[in-house]
Amino acid sequence: MKRSQFLALAAAAALTPAVAACGGKSALPATSQGVDVSGEITPREISWLLSRPANGGVVTVMQRIAENYAQDHPGFALKLITTPDRPSYLQKYQTLATANQLPELFDTDATPYAQKLARQGRMIDVAALLDDFGVTDQFRPSALDYQRFDDGSLHMLPLEYGLEVFWYNKALFESAGVSVPQSLDDMPELCATLAGSGTIPIALDGQDAWPLERYMAYHPFRTAGPDYIGALKKGDATFGDEAGRLGVQWLHDLGAAGAFQDGFSSVGYADAQNLFTSGRAAIYNIGTWELPSLATTELPEAMQEAIGYFTLPVVSGGATATDEYAAPSGIGAAINAQTFDPLVKDFLRYVLENYPKLYAEQGLLGPTTIAPQIPDNALPIYQELVDEADSIGSAVLMPWDTQLDPTTNTTLQQNLVLLVQGSIGVDEFISTLDAALTANAKEYFSA
Structure with missing residues (x-):
């Protein structure tokens, strides 16, 4: 976690507002892609554009989940498209977005730039997806609120949480x-x-x-x-x-x-x-x-x-x-509306069924209300701060x-x-x- 969680030197800090003039596939209308997809689940490799520590809790847990999912879905794989530093990541993010070539999952903060993508219908409505899975009430409200745009819409899935x-x-x-x-x-x-x-x-x-x-x-x-x-x-x-x-x-x-x-x-x-x-x-x-x-x-x-x-x-x-x-839930994971299909939806359902418990086992506060597993070498202050997370107020810094x-x-x-x-x-x-x-x-x- 460490640096990546808040080195939100903002997608805004390096990205230009010229999102509308994209090449490649034409951007979808804002209402053209919902979370109700149906059809056969055909395993394939899907990708995740990210800039997180390779040995951090988020990546290690997601890799484990992907490996378990692949055992029941031969041919499935989660490819991590990562970069060594934040500025390089932001440049890659912008380049792929401009070309309409973003992968199935991509990391972004709730920046003005990301909101433009969402308004173009290029990001799945995460609030609708969580409701569809019946898991909205499992998330800490402040973790979800941190990912919202100014209009209250939610298009990023929180994978972390911290006070x-x-x-x-x-x-x-x-x-x-x-x-x-x-x-x-x-x-x-x-x-x-x-x-x-x-x-x-x-x-x-x-x-x-x-x-x-x-x-x-x-x-x-x-x-x-x-x-x-x-x-x-x-x-x-x-x-x-x-x-x-x-x-x-x-x-x-x-x-x-x-x-x-x-x-x-x-x-x-x-x-x-x-x-x-x-x-x-x-x-x-x-x-x-x-x-x-x-x-x-x-x-x-x-x-x-x-x-x-x-x-x-x-x-x-x-x-x-x-x-x-400040109680941020880190950089969020967005879901590309243009590549959202039964496989992506089924994998995300599997992620949300397994991620909260596995992440809590790392001893870290997560975006859901599942309490982290306190390590054997923890000082009393460890539990004090875990308890503090249950009493966070509603205003978001x-x-x-x-x-x-x-x-x-x-x-x-x-x-x-x-x-x-x-x-x-x-x-x-x-x-x-x-x-x-x-x-x-x-x-x-x-x-």
Whole structure:
């Protein structure tokens, strides 16, 4: 899981809106392909375009399921069309989509680009498929909601699930004389105190861009709720609006407090996590897909009793509650409507009958309500976080990198680093981003 789950440097970040001008097969009308297909099940090789770790839980479980299915359906095989990195994957995804050559299954976030494909009738209605299989109520509502487009439609099947929390080192907090923040507005002062005690306040994977962009999403989500990003991305709100300005100022203040490690913009995923697990950083914001790394006796001994977690702090008078925060179900699996036939439908039915239990055996939270199998070496915090998943609220914090148009998103990621480093101020940041929105948002979303 790790990087692939949230390196949603968005299909939007690399894909153009020119979906309609496709070669190859002509795009199907939006109403031409439903989930009611009938006929003989003829085994063949089907393909899945993806960018996930080969040894990750999703891929290993799906491969096992495909092998079992093939035993009863000789001639069936699931071919994985994978790429070594996210940018390469997005380029391949765009190329195949433009040529109308996407395989039977393909990974995508709920981006504006993917929504254009769905509106062209090129993706199966997953909500209808789950209803047809009678399994909708087995899924966590927040796992399904994460995959929905703005209009509420569901065209991606979630295969993962995770809560994003702030892991923290209790010993470093105690040594610095600080406590868990009750409000986001407490965090700059908290970080300044931690920095003054000689520790790195927050370990950040700055190299991958999305972790810092997640911080940009936090304050507006607490202040105005999920509607803000929905309006912002279309140019119907601005970074200069109250919710946006408060978020920009909050990030500026975190940077001024020395919240992140020196050189954070060039630090990668593994190194950021090591800063935390080695006891050099006090806080690390990452999801429960890291439970096997952060909640077991695989941790250094000094960390095993020191590790704790807190969820996204609220703000005074805010629009969202303590139980509402980021709980993504990762990149979703879309089903190509143009290649959907009795075999694909039967295989997906078999997947949904077997996947939840097998995935839970990996010890990971999944998109259904089946509880994961807690490993023998788990620390108490492992079960605590599994239990936390049962009380998640209804408001969904969507990652901004899957929401904004590609140009604005790139501009945001570049300028966030400058803002936190103190190279630009709040007003300049807002002016730059609002100019990007004006130039790109409405045209992109009207295309």
